[in-house]
Amino acid sequence: MRAIVQREFGASEVLRIEEVALPVPAEGEVRVRVAAAGVHAVDIDIRREAAPPSMPRPVLPMTPGREIAGIVDAVGPGVDAGLVGERVVAHVGFRSGGYAEFALAVASALHPLVDGVTFSQAVATIGxxxxxxxxxxxxxxxxxxxxxxxxxxxxxxxxxxxxxxxxxxxxxxxxxxxxxxxxxxxxxxxxxxxxxxxxxxxxxxxxxxxxxxxxxxxxxxxxxxxxxxxxxxxxxxxxxxxxxxxxxxxxxxxxxxxxxxxxxxxxxxxxxVPLGRPVAELRALETGALAALAEGRTSPPVDEYPLEDAAAAHDAIEQRRQQGKVVLIPAPR
Incomplete structure (x- = not known):
């Protein structure tokens, strides 16, 4: 599969598209065919080795990306096989890996998507x-x-x-x-x-x-x-x-x-200053955000880039040129 790989810390040019092995879900995990991956300002801090001290230092090489939406492609041991084929969104946290055609997520992190919600809107909402x-x-x-x-x-x-x-x-x-x-x-x-x-x-x-x-x-x-x-x-x-x-x-x-x-x-x-404090109920916040989307209280504008243009997507945020939530779209193959 294709994925963005970061092998060093630095400017956006360190984000390069590569062919890598397809990930295999472990116990309690699912594999998602990624239809949209969110790009966040924190991703930029991680890339520059400037993330807050509360975040673990990533081990390189790595594939960035903590917000994914797509279709469950495979499940690991202990996960309901009925999830295969479901439209979902998830925040994968510090494990990252979202800037790719396929990504792993803990099954308990998944949220099902209601009809009418696009993958880009969902990934703009989850984080x-x-x-x-x-x-x-x-x-x-x-x-x-x-x-x-x-x-x-x-x-x-x-x-x-x-x-x-x-x-x-x-x-x-x-x-x-x-x-x-x-x-x-x-x-x-x-x-x-x-x-x-x-x-x-x-x-x-x-x-x-x-x-x-x-x-x-x-x-x-x-x-x-x-x-x-x-x-x-x-x-x-x-x-x-x-x-x-x-x-x-x-x-x-x-x-x-x-x-x-x-x-x-x-x-x-x-x-x-509400941000930066420990938050006990992140999933409840995610559920509330997705409910606002489903009810029409929000409809996030999105600024889409092809997966291979991850560096340009980071540049848009750093230069304050983004128009809505920046999202990477893997090309179907």
């Missing part, structure tokens, strides 16, 4: 979607909220926008440049997402805070879900009304959101 559920639980968004989401065109930001719209909130969806406009404008279309009000704004235009103020006509944002940080995150923070809630979920700009106790006291802010 990034469970993170969105964790953030959603922390944010406690209501229909009366005005929510600012920087990085709204990304895999996580787009799902948070859709969850907030489905709750009936007003969402200021910030994106980085005209190439990402269509992705963001489409987030409100279909399903239950039309309940809310979507205000897409280009954050590369420095006048966006003034434009937002005009569109809100006297309202002030009440929630900031910030995965960008830097100048954009700071401007969004300064727009919040008294009693606003700040949920910090990342810093794709390279700079964490700057705030101090003066900011918190001045506006009576509540600040939460």
């Amino acid at each position: 990034t979607g469970r993170t969105a559920q964790l953030v959603w639980d922390a944010a406690q968004i209501r229909s009366t909220d005005v929510v600012v989401v920087p990085g709204a065109s990304g895999g996580l930001g787009s799902q948070l926008v859709q969850l907030a719209l489905s709750a009936g909130a007003t969402v200021v969806a910030l994106y980085g440049g005209a190439a990402k406009r269509d992705v963001v404008e489409n987030l409100a279309r279909g399903g239950k997402r039309a309940r809310g009000r979507l205000l897409p704004l280009d954050a590369t235009d420095e006048s966006w805070p003034a434009r937002m103020a005009r569109l809100l006509d006297g309202q002030q944002p009440s929630v900031l879900l910030d995965g960008v940080g830097g100048a954009t995150g700071r401007a969004a923070l300064e727009s919040l009304g008294r009693g606003g809630r700040v949920v910090i979920i990342g810093w794709s700009s390279g700079e964490v959101l700057r705030l101090d106790t003066d900011d918190i006291v001045r506006a009576s802010l509540t600040v939460t």
Whole structure:
């Protein structure tokens, strides 16, 4: 089979397509013919040998990829043979191996896919979607909220926008440049997402805070879900009304959101950082994310690349060019 193999740490060029042996499922495992593999920012950290200390250092050579969706192809001892042929999605965790035509997963990690859900949507939901559920639980968004989401065109930001719209909130969806406009404008279309009000704004235009103020006509944002940080995150923070809630979920700009106790006291802010803590019920978050997808509360935009273009997929994330969740698609053979 074909797989992406990483034999050294470094830039994206270390990701190369190779012919490798077909994996054999052990006891309690299944083999999945991969139809879509998710690409995550953590994959990039692992590739660069910059993963958080909580993650085990990978043994090279390795095949990256922790999110897979496809069809069960074979089962190991102790696994129900009736799973063969089932459409599934799974987060395989630190074992990785998803950037390939076939991958192994523990049978207990599988989630069945309902009709109408595509493999790319499923793989966009299983990992990034469970993170969105964790953030959603922390944010406690209501229909009366005005929510600012920087990085709204990304895999996580787009799902948070859709969850907030489905709750009936007003969402200021910030994106980085005209190439990402269509992705963001489409987030409100279909399903239950039309309940809310979507205000897409280009954050590369420095006048966006003034434009937002005009569109809100006297309202002030009440929630900031910030995965960008830097100048954009700071401007969004300064727009919040008294009693606003700040949920910090990342810093794709390279700079964490700057705030101090003066900011918190001045506006009576509540600040939460939900990521990085131990999470006991990951499967429950995955189930919740897949339910949101099946119910039409989310419909993740995806940015698909052929499997052999894994390096280009990593580049798109590192250069902040992605339009939705980045997904690798193995060519059928």
